[in-house]
Amino acid sequence: MTSDLRFCPFCPASAGGDPSEVDPADIVRRWPAATAFHPRRRIIPGHVIVAPHAHVESGHRDPVVTGYAAACAAELADQLGYREYNLIQSSGRSATQTVPHIHWHLVPRSPDDGLPLPWTPSQQREQAERTEAAA
Structure with missing residues (x-):
């Protein structure tokens, strides 16, 4: 996946500039090299995104930046x-x-939140049922 930095919605928000995609009121916390914010479409209350300020397209491109952002997310969870x-x-x-x-994505969970992951057995059963019903 390649991208043009000019069109990255997270870069302006993470750098603290004039964000085009993130409302400044949604910013939860800033670190020296990352920012946490509420996404526009929260999948559950408390859902937060942690993005590094450095423009890295995917996890394997810069493991240090990826790890830093993960550490920030874990710290925020605590x-x-x-x-x-x-x-x-x-x-x-x-x-x-x-x-x-x-x-x-930092997503708080509880036993009754009703949010299955796509690879959980219950989600797989639901997908199989939908596919069967459509056939």
Whole structure:
């Protein structure tokens, strides 16, 4: 996945400039080289994105930047009191990456939140049922 830095929605927000995609009111925390913010479409209350300031398109391109952002996300989880959560990073379109800038989704979880991951057995059963019903 290649991108043009001029069109990256996370770079202006992470750098603290005039963000085109992130409302400054949604910024949760800043570190020297990363910013955490609420996404426009939260999948569950408390869902936060942590993006490094450096423009890195996917996780393998710069493991140090990727690791730094993950450490910031883990630190934020502790600060917010999240004890059960998913920390999700997708690299590439096939892995559901939609923004060509490395970022971590910090998603707080609870037993009754109703948010299955796509690869969990319950989600696979639901997908199989939908496919069967459509056939």
